[in-house]
Amino acid sequence: MATDRPTPAGPAKPDLSIVESRVYRGPNVWSYEPAIHLTVDLGILEDYPTDTLEGFTDQLLELLPGLERHTCSRGVRGGFVERLREGTWLGHVTEHIALQLQQEAGHDLRRGKTRQVKGRRGFYNVIYAYTDERVGLDAGRLAVRLVNHLVEPEDGFDFAEEMDAFLRRVQRLAFGPSTAAILEEAVSRDIPWIRLNEYSLVQLGQGVHAQRIRATMTSMTGALAVDIAGDKELTTRLLASAGLPVPRSEAVRSVERAVAVAERIGYPVVVKPLDGNHGRGVCLDLRDADAVREAFPVAQGESRRGSVIVETFVTGRDYRCLIIGGRMQAIAERVPAHVVGDGEHTVAELVEITNSDPRRGVGHEKVLTKLKVDDAAVELVRHQGFGMDDVPPAGDMVKLALTGNMSTGGISVDRTFEAHPDNVEIAEEAARMIGLDVAGIDFICPDIASPVRETGGAICEVNAAPGFRMHTHPTVGEPQFIAKPVVDLLFPPGAPSRVPIVAVTGTNGKTTTARMISHIFKGLGRKVGMTSTDGVVIDERLVIKADASGPKSARMVLQNPRVDFAVMEVARGGILREGLGYDRNDVAVVTNVAPDHLGMRGIDTLEQLADVKAVVVEAVPRDGFAVLNADDELVRAMRRRCSGSVVWFSMEPPGSKVREFIDEQCRRGGRAVVLEPTDKGDMIVIRHGRRAMQLAWTHLLPATFGGAAKMNVANALAAAGAAFAAGAPLHDIRQGLRTFTTSYYLSPGRMNLLDVRGIDVVVDYCHNAPGMRMLGDFVESYAGQKTGQADLGKSSRIGMIGAAGDRRDEDMRELGAIAADHFDVIVVREDAHLRGREKGVAAELVAEGVRARMARDSVRCKQVEIVTEELDAVRHCMARANPGDLVVLCVDKHPVVLAELEALTKHAQAGAHSTEVAGDPDLDPAELHEAAQAAGDEAAASAEA
Incomplete structure (x- = not known):
């Protein structure tokens, strides 16, 4: 280890730097999972492993004590610290810091590796996992700065401040609690997802099976229902017409009209915006005309259309009932933002203490929202007989807001199993009347355990896209796993979420093979999405004319709502640059590996090129297939990397070593597509175990030019093997190959x-x-x-x-x-x-x-x-x-x-x-x-x- 080396005097100046960064968004040459790849140059630090840097390890562990839990290659807790003290290079340290920084941000990530760049002294490939690619890249950059700072302090660098800024960026980029809960449930069911923008718009599933969510609004949420829920006057009218308990209310546009309505329906009243949300602009318990006049501009300022609702003030506790798919799933009691006196601290100090709770953040970024002290809060505190600098008696609750919204700092108490059946029925009927698949019904009543028709109470609001965090992370009580019914709504048990994906790679023949496979399945009536070097084809229509054999094009196909079968041509360049554009493929086809693109992006040998091509084979699941060219030794070796089954194809004649190998595989129940010579010509035969099924004469396939185009014979074998593995019937495979031609319309630019x-x-x-x-x-x-x-x-x-x-x-x-x-x-x-x-x-x-x-x-x-x-x-x-x-x-x-x-x-x-x-x-x-x-x-x- 490094302890046997002479200790240098110390580096003149640390110059660890990032030379190149890549984001792998799917399986890649380094990892089965998405990963960040940094190529770093240690510069002079190549001569200074950690054991030669005095105090480096202790300072690092003081700043990031979580590193003590890293197992590293030792496989035991503290393994990385052992490596630090024995001596390891700073590229390896960068990897672990980047992982730990993401863990500090709440991303539980542990996978990483660091390898020296072959033939380049001081250059290292640093690979580590990520959840959000922007967070992962930020973590890598901050890790490099920290390493350099620990070697020689950088003027103006304060790690605590940098860490705080990093965490704030993470919070801005992260999904909210509601979206995160749905995605967690989707992942647990093996439903793939794609983030469609920087916010909460997400696609679940692929192609024709895809559904979209934005927070808790889904593809099944009707726009009309959202509009109705956003109009509080119309909502109240519809609920009243169904005989549901609602307060008396009327929409107004002027102060004097608001006062007149308040006097007609009787004080106390509530004044709130017609189409507001999150409790903004809601003024409660107004007991005279002056209070109404004062509240009106507040409510009108939060109304998009300028209208304000005046309604009777219903007393009681504030409950949020969550209805998903017409069924009650959770109930939370919402307690307004408040502090509880301890007899020692002032109201202002109690607010500061409460806000120090790590569960509280800004807006919806955490499970609780920080308390906000504004003019309205100060006035409310004054009405309760306190000033912000007064010390309330121990046990006294001082409210900072009248509404129980979580977004204003309120807390929640789970009451799911306490609700009276009559109240549950009322809430479910309200959601049906509005037409929402996911609805938040706001109940005001003395006790949700008693029927509101007897004790008094009313539905004061129906919300589209209700937040989940009060149910998934209640302040008091058991969390409710409400993401499950949402995902059930979008993907009922047994419903598919993925489209079959066939990936085709190789040095030569991959485009024609992909076209043949696509043609076979088009004949089966499938809506095929295909990527190739000529563009993206959706259901026989060329939608993009460009080299589309990379991961971005693959994602475009999987986002298209018409696609129910995908055929992806996968190029070496795309794999090296971003990995695959998806997490796995059901069938992987490798046509061959031959000298091409060598000397580019660090790929100098055929073996290295084969490792790149093998990524599609490694992405085959246990129930999938790899279709491999048995005539190519490098391709044949890829069978060891396949988790699923293998379908072989070969141009070699019976009696050859390759055919003997295939015969042995078939005797064990394997599958293969081979040529059987006869007096009439070569016959394509599909073998499965001991069965042999004749497919077609090679010279009768138009693409082979009477058998002259041997490369297209090989491509036809590969296509037949892939179609057979993907479940196509034998006669449809035969018909597809018989009707596929190398005309410009079916195979532009190929023969x-x-x-x-x-x-x-x-x-x-x-x-x-x-x-x-x-x-x-x-x-x-x-x-x-x-x-x-x-x-x-x-x-x-x-x-x-x-x-x-x-x-x-x-x-x-x-x-x-x-x-x-x-x-x-x-x-x-x-x-x-x-x-x-x-x-x-x-x-x-x-x-x-x-x-x-x-x-x-x-x-x-x-x-x-x-x-x-x-x-x-x-x-x-x-x-x-x-x-x-x-x-x-x-x-x-x-x-x-x-x-x-x-x-x-x-x-x-x-x-x-x-x-x-x-x-x-x-x-x-x-x-x-x-x-x-x-x-x-x-x-x-x-x-x-």
């Missing part, structure tokens, strides 16, 4: 075959070496088919290729070398967004690979040219081609390229390149250029391609 003036043109997104190998195999097979159909032995193959600028030099060269084996002429283009490269550099690297291959071996390619602009390169390829030739265009912006090809098809002259498209309106060049530009901007910003 689109067009006839342009007698030239076969294939448009594809291929942009890396592994993809080029598969595309090259297709070119050979397809050209062989054409040769067998006619004497086309002398036809040429022209390829347009390009690589993204953020790939490694060797990857670009390899792409060119592989392409040289399959094309006679290669035209190298560049992406519109160069991703850090100078113009022409990426194209030259690809061309170098082509030339090196041409010089070293006897290959097909005889000529390589560089035309950097994509449209110019397309025109150049088409100008060189003759009828019967094969042109393969590996594109960046497929909408623009397809529009250009459509234009060429519509014009008789070979050299015409008009941008006007006379044919398909879906291929309008102006719109497609704009869409492609937007897609390119998104891709450059997110690097998720």
Whole structure:
């Protein structure tokens, strides 16, 4: 440990700093749960572990004694303190401080880890859990400041003040007690939720099953009922028409009218705003005209429409009855804000003592609200015979407010099981009359245990979106778990809250596989939401044209109320940047892992890339499935990370080692999708245990081009496995694969075959070496088919290729070398967004690979040219081609390229390149250029391609 090292004299200046921060909002490469990821630079502090910093540990524990409870890697209480005294690095200390700061704010979080950044001395990855991401980030920043301060005091840094400011920010951002109670109940039932704004608007559930709440207002709360409850005069009239006990009242707009009504109905009276809330502007027990005149402007000031209610003053205790779904769920007696004399302290001192209760906060941030001393409170105290500096006798209650609202500092006493059945029936009928699913009925009566029709009393108010904290956190009595009936209302027992999610990842083929799966389930009548590198598709409609393979797009799909089945293409970039956009997926598909994006975001090896792709497999629950490519060793190894079952797919023939492995798995009851060769061709077979079910001939599937496109055969196997795992019937899977084509409408930019003036043109997104190998195999097979159909032995193959600028030099060269084996002429283009490269550099690297291959071996390619602009390169390829030739265009912006090809098809002259498209309106060049530009901007910003 650190005790064996020589002790340095001490750091010249602490310079621990945050280099980068990320928020993972779902499963990620570090954790199954949401986490904050800070990359920190210890600077000179790399040479100073904690045991070399005199007094550091003692000062830290004095400021944050809760750290003594941290177990750390020791697994026992005090384990972290042991590490501190033995010597640990300050990145690790930052992790624990960030966790403890959040615990001080009431977030019970314990998960964290710190790992050194490979190859960078003094740099550490600090990962820790969070509940609210803004609180988590604030905790990390404050932790870094505290560490630096403890090493060398920072001028002007007062940890107590910083901690107080941090806690105040937490309170502002936190959900209120009502929302928090509902969310806690939802989480206990495994109902997912998404916060939709900075306040209390929350979505529970996903897609078609989603419900929304805002505090205690729900998706089922009628707007009309809320309006009625907000109009106190109308509320009273409706309740009176049902024979329910209510005070006599009338709405007025002038002082003199208020006095006239008060004299008619008889003193004492109550004056309150027509449409107020939280007890604001309510003036009670007014006994003469002067009191009414004085109270009127107070009530009118809180009325949005300027009207004021004058009603008879009903004496008794103040009860709040909570009705949910038409049934009484809780009753609380509300006691107005007050202090109780002790014979020693003044009223003002008693207020200060009461407000020091940690349960009291500002507004609704805590279970109790701090007492407020305003002019009205001082006047009320005076009416009771005291001044604020007087010492009331021991046991005397001094009221600071007349209303029992919690928002004005009142307390609550649980009376749920004391109410008389007649009173319960009256409250439930009142909620039904107004039409509220969640209602707070305010009763004034001598005793809720006695029937109000006999003892006197009335319903003085009906509230929409009533607060829960008086019931969940009563000052006296047992808390009532009233969130349960609210969640029951939104999600009755047995009702689903989640939509099935199929996640597809891999280096190549994930977009086509996702489209195939989506097509199968569209055929089943499902409303499918799909994300891909081309955009977000909701029920066959492209709603966003952009690279949408990241977590933000996934959340958009799950928020859409039409979606009842989700297919998510999951890219490496999104996982590294934010994790998954959801907590779990029912089916995870991994097509392959091949060299691409290496050297980016710390991913330098295939094994590391496989770890990133495996996140979707780790997100499979016990009753879910992972569909894995058994032909890929790295993908095959992911089975150990799956909590659910595995469905294998393989292109390997019977008798191979992979097939022997699959046979063994199936003998144990496993599932697989394989190819069985016959004299008629390859048959796709689904195996489940010892059963084998024939699905389709590969050469009869349109997407395989008669079996020539082996990559789409593999994609069909993966899609069939995912659909089978998700419960699709066999004949629907078969029909889906038989009707899925690589036309521009079903699979834009992926193996689109067009006839342009007698030239076969294939448009594809291929942009890396592994993809080029598969595309090259297709070119050979397809050209062989054409040769067998006619004497086309002398036809040429022209390829347009390009690589993204953020790939490694060797990857670009390899792409060119592989392409040289399959094309006679290669035209190298560049992406519109160069991703850090100078113009022409990426194209030259690809061309170098082509030339090196041409010089070293006897290959097909005889000529390589560089035309950097994509449209110019397309025109150049088409100008060189003759009828019967094969042109393969590996594109960046497929909408623009397809529009250009459509234009060429519509014009008789070979050299015409008009941008006007006379044919398909879906291929309008102006719109497609704009869409492609937007897609390119998104891709450059997110690097998720």
